[in-house]
Amino acid sequence: MEMLALQILLLCHVVVGTVGNILLFVHNFSPILTDSRLKPIQVILINLAVANAFMLLLFAYSYDLTDIVPRKPPTDLKCKLAYFFHMVARGTIMCSTCILSTYQFVTLVPGTWARVMFREISPKVVSYCCCICWLFSVLNNAYIPMNVSGPQKSHNDSDSKGNSICSISGVSVDMNILRFSHDIIFLSIMAWTSVSMVIHLHRHHQRMNHIHKANQNNRGHAETRAAHTILMLVVTFVSLYILNCITILFHISFVESRLWLRYATKLLALSFPTISPFLLIFRDRKGHCSLHIIVVWEST
Numbered sequence: 001m002e003m004l005a006l007q008i009l010l011l012c013h014v015v016v017g018t019v020g021n022i023l024l025f026v027h028n029f030s031p032i033l034t035d036s037r038l039k040p041i042q043v044i045l046i047n048l049a050v051a052n053a054f055m056l057l058l059f060a061y062s063y064d065l066t067d068i069v070p071r072k073p074p075t076d077l078k079c080k081l082a083y084f085f086h087m088v089a090r091g092t093i094m095c096s097t098c099i100l101s102t103y104q105f106v107t108l109v110p111g112t113w114a115r116v117m118f119r120e121i122s123p124k125v126v127s128y129c130c131c132i133c134w135l136f137s138v139l140n141n142a143y144i145p146m147n148v149s150g151p152q153k154s155h156n157d158s159d160s161k162g163n164s165i166c167s168i169s170g171v172s173v174d175m176n177i178l179r180f181s182h183d184i185i186f187l188s189i190m191a192w193t194s195v196s197m198v199i200h201l202h203r204h205h206q207r208m209n210h211i212h213k214a215n216q217n218n219r220g221h222a223e224t225r226a227a228h229t230i231l232m233l234v235v236t237f238v239s240l241y242i243l244n245c246i247t248i249l250f251h252i253s254f255v256e257s258r259l260w261l262r263y264a265t266k267l268l269a270l271s272f273p274t275i276s277p278f279l280l281i282f283r284d285r286k287g288h289c290s291l292h293i294i295v296v297w298e299s300t
Contacts, residue, residue, distance in 0.1 A: 006263040010270065014060045017274030018053055024277040025049040040126040044103060045280065047130040048096040052273035055089035058082065059270060079166035080145040087144060091137030091182075093273065097237050098186045099129050104230040105193040108200050140182060187241065190234045197227045229283040236279065237272050244268040 028042040028049070038046075061082075103126065149167045247265045 006260060006267065010059070010263065010267055013267065013270045013274045014056045017056045017270065017277070018060075020274065020277035020281070021049040021053040021056070024280060025053070027281070038123065040103065040123050041100075043123065043126045043130060044096060044100045047133070048093065048100065049277060051089050051092040051096055052276060055086065055093065055273050056270060058085050058089065059266070076149050080148045083148045083166060083168070084141055084144045087141040088134070088137040090269070091140055092133045094183065094186050094237075094241075095133035095136060096130065097233065097276075098189050099126070099133065101190045101193045101230055101234050104227055105197050108197060108204075108227060140179070183241075187238060190238065194231055194234045197231060201227055225283070229280065232283070233276060233279055236275060240268055240272050 025046055028038070028045045031038055031042070147168060244265060247261060247268060250261060
């Protein structure tokens, strides 16, 4: 019953998260239908929504919901492709969140040079950065098909679950260190930009206390709300990443791996793709997924 409950919860994550990311994608992509130019922040959010939905839908067609939808054990090819594309989507989500955090920080940089520069070139630059995220994730995980194989045959006939789990072997310590170092770089950039935004917003709030003009107050509110949204997104990502790493360590440490722990790890891995679109949508009271960042530019 515990396994069935966890699988139902995972299925709810997939359904709800996919719907949320479709809404996020459609809302940010809709300006193209009216021959309008996409804003840089919309390009980033579209890329994030695609990566989130890709990861969720990939899980829906994987072998982890066999109690709900009985399936044959995965083949060797299916294991290789499923794990490879899962890691590509994971890497792209991390990279896109890093770009989003960095972009929000740059828009808050004092002075006019950054705003002028990003008004002119950022749509194209951001698009290139999003493409690089996918390319980087593909190249970074190119070794996976060589180290993943189909389920190993078990002598225990009662272990039907164990016979449906893909096998990962032959991954060197150097490769694990390299992967972890990539994660640390992205997380460090997110942490640095987030702390810098907090410091800047604190100083900005102190300056705004001495200004009583309405247009300045509106601009400050837009900056604060947009930055708070990205900060919440980054904190959510980092927290879930740390929790996921902890569950993976426990999962590896157990000699007899517990299935519920494996499902808990999957649940944490799918939590950010499920939560992030709704956080981005509902934090904007008017429903504009651009998060009012454009106000910072148009008011100068």
